[in-house]
Amino acid sequence: MTLPNIPEERVPAHVAIIMDGNGRWAEERGLHRTQGHEMGEKALFDVVEGALEVGIRYLSVYAFSTENWNRPQEEVDFLMGFNRMLLRQRRGDLDERRVKIRRVGRRAGVPEDVLVEFDEAEAKTAHHDRMDLLICFNYGGRAELEDAASTGGPLAENLYAPEVPDVDLLIRTSGEMRLSNFLLWQSAYAELYFTDVLWPDFDRHALFKALEDYASRERRFGGL
Numbered sequence: 001m002t003l004p005n006i007p008e009e010r011v012p013a014h015v016a017i018i019m020d021g022n023g024r025w026a027e028e029r030g031l032h033r034t035q036g037h038e039m040g041e042k043a044l045f046d047v048v049e050g051a052l053e054v055g056i057r058y059l060s061v062y063a064f065s066t067e068n069w070n071r072p073q074e075e076v077d078f079l080m081g082f083n084r085m086l087l088r089q090r091r092g093d094l095d096e097r098r099v100k101i102r103r104v105g106r107r108a109g110v111p112e113d114v115l116v117e118f119d120e121a122e123a124k125t126a127h128h129d130r131m132d133l134l135i136c137f138n139y140g141g142r143a144e145l146e147d148a149a150s151t152g153g154p155l156a157e158n159l160y161a162p163e164v165p166d167v168d169l170l171i172r173t174s175g176e177m178r179l180s181n182f183l184l185w186q187s188a189y190a191e192l193y194f195t196d197v198l199w200p201d202f203d204r205h206a207l208f209k210a211l212e213d214y215a216s217r218e219r220r221f222g223g224l
Contacts, residue, residue: 003053004208006215012168014058015051015207016183016190019044021174021198028198034078039200041086045093048133050204052097054211058132058164062182066106066140080114083137087117091124098130104160105139106147134161141184159185166190169214171207173199189221 019040026036044061051059064079087101094101103118118137139160148158156162167183167190175196179187193210195202 004212004215006212008055010215011055011211012191012214013056014060014165014167014169014186015056016060016062016167016170016187017047018062018170018172018176018180018182019199019202020172020176020180022200024174025198025200033075034082036200037079037082041082043200043202045090046203047207048094048097048099048131050207052099052131053204054208056131058134060104060134060136060164060167060183062136062139062180064105064137064139065181066138066143067181069109080111084111084114084117087114087121091121094121094133095125095128098128099125100128100130100132101125102132102134102161104134104136106143107138110138132164134164136182139182141179141181145185155185169193169210171195171210173197173202189219191217191219 022036022040023033024036025039026033048059063083068079069076091101101118101121101124103122107115118135144160145155147160148155151158164186167187170179170183170187170190171193172178172180173195175194177194183190191214193213195206195210197206
């Protein structure tokens with residue numbers, strides 16, 4: 001597919017994605033929910049490729065929320081192991097593409113072997129500056145604000161990744177229209193884009209469509 005026909009200055013610096021619909025995608029096909037997560041990983045890597053093609057500098061993805069611990073234990077266990085495996089398998093691909101991998105969220109509660117994979121992926125790719133892929137894992141917007149406030153300093157300076165600019169475009173798949181506790185501070189003036197496409201069916205072409213919609217909007221940030 002041809003790259004989106006938008007001026008370079010209209011490409012958002014920071015795109016955030018709520019990757020929703022893996023379970024529904026699987027259930028609609030009579031598959032186990034875990035198979036939806038497996039297909040969702042393929043969608044994510046294609047979106048990363050598309051983001052690199054258009055020059056997006058920061059891509060934040062909602063991989064596991066602080067509320068996701070309430071899911072059935074079987075699914076939680078699968079997601080822990082699945083993400084550990086993906087980090088091991090994909091970090092080489094992302095390293096080759098000069099993508100910096102960053103984990104964003106609380107460490108407490110996450111299995112040590114998963115944290116080790118995150119730490120090794122971050123160390124391996126720390127020197128890259130083509131794109132930062134922020135994997136929001138055991139992340140919650142309220143938890144982030146609570147943690148920032150507990151330092152006693154300015155909130156903006158004590159977020160998990162304070163040097164990352166605010167979200168320009170926030171995308172949510174699967175037809176749901178809510179933020180679900182994702183990047184609440186950073187998305188104060190984000191443009192919101194909702195699509196009925198379930199996450200496993202989302203790809204770089206769907207991303208380009210969202211970017212074209214974003215480029216057509218006029219952002220005022222509370223002004224005239």
